[in-house]
Amino acid sequence: MSSTTTFEKHLLENEIVSLSSLEAISPDSRKHSKDLIEILLKDELSGPFELFSSIASFCELPFVELKDVDISEDLVAEVPARFVSHYQFIPLEMTDGGLRIALSNPLDSNLLDEIALVIGKRVDPAVATPEDIQKAIKKLYGLGADTVEKIISEAEKDATELSLESDVATDLADESIDASIIKFVNELLMEAIKAEGTDIHIEPFEDELRVRYRIDGVMHGVPIPATIRGFQAAIASRVKVMANLNIAEKRLPQDGKIQASFGGNKYDLRVSVLPTPYGETLNLRILTRSSVFHTLGDLGFMKNDLEQINRFIERPHGIILVTGPTGSGKSTTLYASLNKLNKMDRKTITIEDPIEYQMKGITQMQVMPQIGFDFSTGLRSMLRHDPDIMMVGEIRDYETAEMAIRASLTGHLVFSTLHTNDAPGTVTRLIDMGVEPFLIASTMIASVAQRLVRQVCESCAQSVTPAPEILRELRLSPEEISEANFREGTGCENCRNTGYRGRIAICEIMPFHQEIKELTVGAATSIAIKTKARELGMRTLRDSGWVRVKSGETTLDEVLRVTADSDTVYEE
Secondary structure: OOOHHHHHHHHHHOOOHHHHHOOOOOOOOOHHHHHHHHHHHHOOOHHHHHHHHHOOOOOOOOOOOOHHOOOHHHHHHHHOOOHHHHHEEEEEEEEOEEEEEOOOOOHHHHHHHHHHHHHEEEEEEOOOOHHHHHHHHHHHHHOHHHHHHHHHHHHHHHHHHHHHOOOOOOOOOOOHHHHHHHHHHHHHHHHHOOOOOOOOEEEOOOOOEEEEEEEEOOEOOOOOHHHHHHHHHHHHHHHHOOOOOOOOOOOOOOEEEEEEEEEEEEEEEEEEEEEEEEEEEEEEEEEOOOOOOOOOHOOOOOHHHHHHHHHHHHOOOOOEEEEOOOOHHHHHHHHHHHHHOOOOOOEEEEEEHHHHHHOOOOOOEEEEEHEOOOOHHHHHHHHHOOOOEEEOOOOOOOHHHHHHHHHHOOOOEEEEEOOOOOOOOOHHHHHOOOOHHHHHHHHHEEEEEEEEEEEEOOOOOEEEEOOHHHHHOOOOOOOHHHHOEEEEEEHHHHHHHOOOOEEEEEEEEEEEOHHHHHHHHOOOOOHHHHHHHOOOOOOHHHHHHHHHHHOOOOOOOHHHHHHHOOOOOOOO
């Protein structure tokens, strides 16, 4: 009986796979253990943990979960990245005259012989899942470590052959180096998309090149080889080529866009390049291009907030402003509102910087300041096209604000964003721009301040008791504390050991009731307007956050972090 047949019998006896599933696999594929394992995983006929622990049992080898193994830096430095990446194994520890490694297919004796040959040591195998091995390679060696080693080896080879004293690693004229840089940049992009990141930051410093992803609004470091610092200029040039920017210009900021596809989805990557003393720093904002848009209900607004917003956007004319810092979900809320209003009997035009999502049935324009096409210019042209609904990406100056207000006075429903800390602050901000208070009172429907808070990871959530000092800061009553379901995430692979996964919105909605309009006409302070709005039932950002905490969706620490510029939940 062949080893493969014996392995199949082992799988059946341990109920790893059913006989009918095994018989459905072609005999040719079953002849080779590698093909059989790949089919079982691809067709989800067996779970990875069960399958590979069963392989370990069959081979009488230990099965290891690499996240629980401490591997020394000296050992990592001794085994080159190009070997572990090519043969897909992880060095675990030195043994007496040999090296213990973790790999996913110990049934392949030729593979074990090749690994022993290239590292020059006897190999003592253990078994781990392919996914664990991939994660460990990136964690221990850094993203694209094998690519960086190839770049360095090619550069050293060329330097020897040509007797060059300069750093040839930054010269993109060498096709092998160029191809490796392309591969490295592509890996950065793919890993960021897989991690559900919103931004990629590539930042050169005097002695290192730092790469970070922004995930759920928080920056996370990306492990990369230290030797990549010498190729920063080549990486910057590659990104600039992809974004159709001037690679020769290194003294001025530049902005561009990359269109990419991955996993069946299309993405727009907004690229921004800034000059620094140590090279060009890059930021790539990742935006999904999709014909499927979120509805307001999908965004996680609480029931009464959602009811208010739905009432506001059905008004025939007026202005609705969404406020908050960059990355607080303002644009997503506006797009969801437009998506709800996108009907055959209404004409909708937007002017944006940039157009983040293409929406079928809506006329969208991109501002181009370099040729004089800004928000105010676009607004004037929009009015000549008889729109019912208008969206202005951002109100930045008096001219844009005045045009938007006058458009709402002539029977248009206008959406826009504004940078303020809270909803009442929109009044003082517009007045500060030079807009007449009576115009604000006449046109404003509502102001919505929005933030995104991270959700507790459901995979590792557990009940906790908050620190007494936090409860004192929020001045919560014993009854309110007893009703709350306080939860925190302990950290796991699903949440990158942060305890959080995903984000939800908290918001502060201020309708312009008659009393608010009267205070606006009188140019009242933001504090006075906020006090009156709360008397009329407005829930502040922290109030909204506290509701999320009570339901166990987020934590007190997260709400305090995001609403640091807001008031406390209850006044003294």
